[in-house]
Amino acid sequence: MREVMLVAMREIRQVLGTKGFWFMIAAVPVALAVSGFASNQLAPERSVAYSVVDETGLYEDRITARLEYDYQASELRDLAEYVERWELQDAVPDAPWASRQSWLFPAEVERFADMGGSEAAIAALEPFREEGVPEFEPDDRSYEQIAFPDDLTLPDAGEEPDEKLIAALEGDVDVEDRELPFGAVLQIPANFGEPGAEARIFTNGRSNTGLIRVIREELSGSLQDGAFAAQGIAPDTALAIQGLQAPVSVIEPPPGAGRSVVATRSVVPIALVYLLLITAVTTGSLMLQGVVEERSNKLVESVLACIKPDALMQGKLLGLGAVGFMIIIVWAGTGMIGALYFEGFAADVLRPSLEALDDPLLIFAMLFYFVTGYIVLAMMFLAIGAVSESMQDAQSYLTPVILLIMIPVLIVMQAAISGPDQLVVKVLSWIPIYTPFAMLARLGTGVATWEIIGTMVLMVIFVWIELRLLGRLFRASLLNDGKPTWKRMVGWLKSSEAGR
Amino acid sequence: MSAAAMAFDGVTKQFGDFTAVDHLSFAVPEGTIFGFLGGNGAGKTTSLRMALDILTPTGGRIDVLGNPPSRESASDIGFLPEERGLYKKMSVLDTIVYFARLKRMEAGPAKQSAMALLERLELADWAKSPVEKLSKGMAQKVQVATALVNSPKLLMLDEPFSGLDPVNQKMLEDLIADAAKDGATVIFSTHVMQHAERLCDRLLMLARGKKAFDGTQDEARAALPARLELASRTAPDALPGVESAEAIGTAEDGWIKYDVRLNSGVTPEQLLEHCTTNGFGLRSFDVQTPSLHEVFIHFVGANEEIER
Numbered sequence: 151m152r153e154v155m156l157v158a159m160r161e162i163r164q165v166l167g168t169k170g171f172w173f174m175i176a177a178v179p180v181a182l183a184v185s186g187f188a189s190n191q192l193a194p195e196r197s198v199a200y201s202v203v204d205e206t207g208l209y210e211d212r213i214t215a216r217l218e219y220d221y222q223a224s225e226l227r228d229l230a231e232y233v234e235r236w237e238l239q240d241a242v243p244d245a246p247w248a249s250r251q252s253w254l255f256p257a258e259v260e261r262f263a264d265m266g267g268s269e270a271a272i273a274a275l276e277p278f279r280e281e282g283v284p285e286f287e288p289d290d291r292s293y294e295q296i297a298f299p300d301d302l303t304l305p306d307a308g309e310e311p312d313e314k315l316i317a318a319l320e321g322d323v324d325v326e327d328r329e330l331p332f333g334a335v336l337q338i339p340a341n342f343g344e345p346g347a348e349a350r351i352f353t354n355g356r357s358n359t360g361l362i363r364v365i366r367e368e369l370s371g372s373l374q375d376g377a378f379a380a381q382g383i384a385p386d387t388a389l390a391i392q393g394l395q396a397p398v399s400v401i402e403p404p405p406g407a408g409r410s411v412v413a414t415r416s417v418v419p420i421a422l423v424y425l426l427l428i429t430a431v432t433t434g435s436l437m438l439q440g441v442v443e444e445r446s447n448k449l450v451e452s453v454l455a456c457i458k459p460d461a462l463m464q465g466k467l468l469g470l471g472a473v474g475f476m477i478i479i480v481w482a483g484t485g486m487i488g489a490l491y492f493e494g495f496a497a498d499v500l501r502p503s504l505e506a507l508d509d510p511l512l513i514f515a516m517l518f519y520f521v522t523g524y525i526v527l528a529m530m531f532l533a534i535g536a537v538s539e540s541m542q543d544a545q546s547y548l549t550p551v552i553l554l555i556m557i558p559v560l561i562v563m564q565a566a567i568s569g570p571d572q573l574v575v576k577v578l579s580w581i582p583i584y585t586p587f588a589m590l591a592r593l594g595t596g597v598a599t600w601e602i603i604g605t606m607v608l609m610v611i612f613v614w615i616e617l618r619l620l621g622r623l624f625r626a627s628l629l630n631d632g633k634p635t636w637k638r639m640v641g642w643l644k645s646s647e648a649g650r
Numbered sequence: 651m652s653a654a655a656m657a658f659d660g661v662t663k664q665f666g667d668f669t670a671v672d673h674l675s676f677a678v679p680e681g682t683i684f685g686f687l688g689g690n691g692a693g694k695t696t697s698l699r700m701a702l703d704i705l706t707p708t709g710g711r712i713d714v715l716g717n718p719p720s721r722e723s724a725s726d727i728g729f730l731p732e733e734r735g736l737y738k739k740m741s742v743l744d745t746i747v748y749f750a751r752l753k754r755m756e757a758g759p760a761k762q763s764a765m766a767l768l769e770r771l772e773l774a775d776w777a778k779s780p781v782e783k784l785s786k787g788m789a790q791k792v793q794v795a796t797a798l799v800n801s802p803k804l805l806m807l808d809e810p811f812s813g814l815d816p817v818n819q820k821m822l823e824d825l826i827a828d829a830a831k832d833g834a835t836v837i838f839s840t841h842v843m844q845h846a847e848r849l850c851d852r853l854l855m856l857a858r859g860k861k862a863f864d865g866t867q868d869e870a871r872a873a874l875p876a877r878l879e880l881a882s883r884t885a886p887d888a889l890p891g892v893e894s895a896e897a898i899g900t901a902e903d904g905w906i907k908y909d910v911r912l913n914s915g916v917t918p919e920q921l922l923e924h925c926t927t928n929g930f931g932l933r934s935f936d937v938q939t940p941s942l943h944e945v946f947i948h949f950v951g952a953n954e955e956i957e958r
């Protein structure tokens with residue numbers, strides 16, 4: 151065991167001494183940081199201030215009401231998701247947020263707003279919130295209306311805005327305690343509605359598409375109302391026509407089983423499949439290089455004079471296993487920190503995915519398949535190293551082996567996402583080299599416990615057999631000169647005294 | 651004879667149908683410098699590997715430092731394999747310490763011993779350099795250091811002089827002699843007779859896996875028919891014990907030089923005595939000590955690939 155540790159430590163130091171390792175280990179955190187940074191930069195500011203100068207006095211309220219409605223609907227949707235996630239539906243059973251679809255129904259949204267919105271909901275849920283359940287965090291309104299500043303003037307119809315207005319739109323304004331970018335000013339001329347008259351939106355250049363869309367829709371809606379009236383249609387009838395909704399009901403899967411939840415729960419295991427492939431292939435290649443170096447350079451004889459070939463092999467596996475583990479820890483660690491402390495796309499995907507991993511068996515199974523998968527692949531690389539004279543020689547074995555691993559794995563990934571019950575996936579789950587990949591890909595979609603336990607037993611047996619065979623191959627081939635033939639290799643695998 | 655540091659008793663090693671070592675028996679007394687002589691493929695490396703438990707004999711018994719071959723003895727053994735190589739990216743010091751640790755030394759003493767050796771090998775300035783920065787000769791020295799770092803009781807060197815320039819060969823000879831002076835038993839294999847001649851107390855000559863000779867250098871030479879050069883007026887071929895006599899060079903005042911070979915078992919002293927008592931006129935009488943190369947050819951045959 152002492153020798154195994156010595157070999158392992160040497161392998162670790164050797165790997166840590168290569169630049170490639172550090173590039174690889176830095177790759178994921180850097181990618182996360184870049185994606186977080188990019189999405190922060192590209193995403194619109196969360197909140198924007200705007201002003202309406204409505205010289206007709208007819209439209210402003212309508213736009214304000216619509217923005218408020220949209221805000222309340224989105225709050226209601228988030229709140230319902232939160233309530234479902236933490237199983238708080240029964241706290242206030244007839245509240246609008248107790249149902250996932252209520253945000254789709256104007257009456258429910260209005261009821262929610264009338265009840266006092268998120269603030270009131272949080273207060274109502276507070277007595278039912280158990281320890282460990284976070285408080286619901288309401289979003290800020292995306293668009294905060296402010297009075298048009300006195301010191302600014304709007305241009306007359308057809309004229310350009312003055313410098314002062316442009317400068318104001320480039321800056322921030324105070325809204326309550328916050329500084330918000332001054333995003334837009336809507337100018338509705340007194341003669342709006344007459345031919346040739348147009349409403350104008352002066353913006354700060356950023357695309358506040360949501361705001362502009364709402365303004366367009368509401369102004370058009372108002373004009374349509376006017377047109378209905380002109381056609382002699384009573385306002386109530388007009389409203390009824392506009393309010394006509396095709397009868398569509400929304401049916402939801404039972405909580406926790408829907409596609410979105412499944413997909414969310416699969417993110418981490420499927421990410422692990424990729425990480426497994428990447429770490430195993432990269433550290434495996436390092437391992438392979440190490441063995442080929444020792445062999446081609448006859449170094450191995452000095453080592454074998456001191457320790458047994460089995461100790462050498464185990465030391466290598468242990469050392470490189472530790473390296474693989476280190477990579478995962480760094481990657482997973484930065485992933486979690488990123489998810490918890492930073493905003494952005496990566497965080498938006500990772501956070502719910504991590505939260506979805508709520509089953510201890512699921513977490514254990516994930517780690518198990520990852521570790522055994524790593525060992526199985528690492529041993530294949532060691533075996534190639536043990537029978538190769540040079541790196542070119544190793545390449546000729548490596549290419550088919552990598553294809554042999556990659557192609558079914560890619561098939562599995564596709565299939566597992568589109569339909570985890572497909573036969574290919576089930577069959578591959580029981581072929582040891584593919585078991586870890588197939589099972590990881592399927593884990594998030596729900597796999598029968600017997601299948602998890604069965605494949606785990608299979609993996610343990612397979613790893614044990616592989617270790618023994620590799621031990622023989624190692625003993626027999628390390629001191630043999632030249633490229634061994636397939637026949638000789640098979641001979642070594644069959645005999646426990648091979649090559650001695 | 652003191653206890654044996656290594657003993658082979660009827661050891662055979664077969665690779666498939668091929669017999670690489672054939673019923674080999676010999677003993678290496680403690681404290682001696684012992685040479686394994688043999689041409690390419692004679693079985694030297696195979697024998698050493700069996701003594702190190704890297705290979706398992708097909709038959710017979712091996713005893714190393716009083717035990718069957720095993721990695722348990724690694725802490726008392728220093729081994730320099732025939733083909734050299736080191737981890738290229740590892741520093742010189744780390745390399746030597748790594749092997750010391752594999753041979754069960756603790757980290758502290760391993761480092762001290764490694765530094766002391768590097769001083770002695772004039773490589774102390776290179777301790778922190780990666781092995782790949784060293785010249786070939788320096789790398790060879792580092793490899794020797796990995797064998798010596800644990801102050802082994804038994805040092806096994808497989809073709810240690812091959813690939814070394816004359817300066818480093820001399821240095822290695824000194825290291826071997828020093829190790830022996832400190833009480834270590836040294837076994838080295840070679841197909842270069844010159845080094846064996848200078849260093850070895852005892853020799854084992856191998857021919858295709860079989861023992862051809864085992865004993866001291868004097869014993870080896872004594873087994874060869876004696877040879878001498880003398881100058882006389884009459885041809886010495888009729889003298890008793892003379893196998894052949896060949897004139898070399900031209901006569902000088904009537905004296906002729908002869909290259910004389912004696913029958914085996916006859917010593918030059920006996921011939922000289924005969925000449926003086928019988929009034930056979932001699933002007934010179936030079937005994938030619940046979941070189942180890944000649945001895946080797948005598949035992950093993952001329953068609954082995956060896957060097958003088």
Ligand SMILES: Nc1ncnc2c1ncn2[C@@H]1O[C@H](COP(=O)(O)OP(=O)(O)O)[C@@H](O)[C@H]1O
Pocket residue numbers: 629630665668670688689690691692693694695696697
């Ligand atoms: N692993 C092996 N498999 C088959 N034959 C071998 C093996 N190792 C050595 N031999 C053969 O055994 C003979 C002795 O080899 P070796 O001990 O290396 O000779 P030496 O070191 O005296 O030159 C050679 O003919 C060699 O080809």
Ligand SMILES: [Mg+2]
Pocket residue numbers: 691694695696732808
């Ligand atoms: Mg050899």
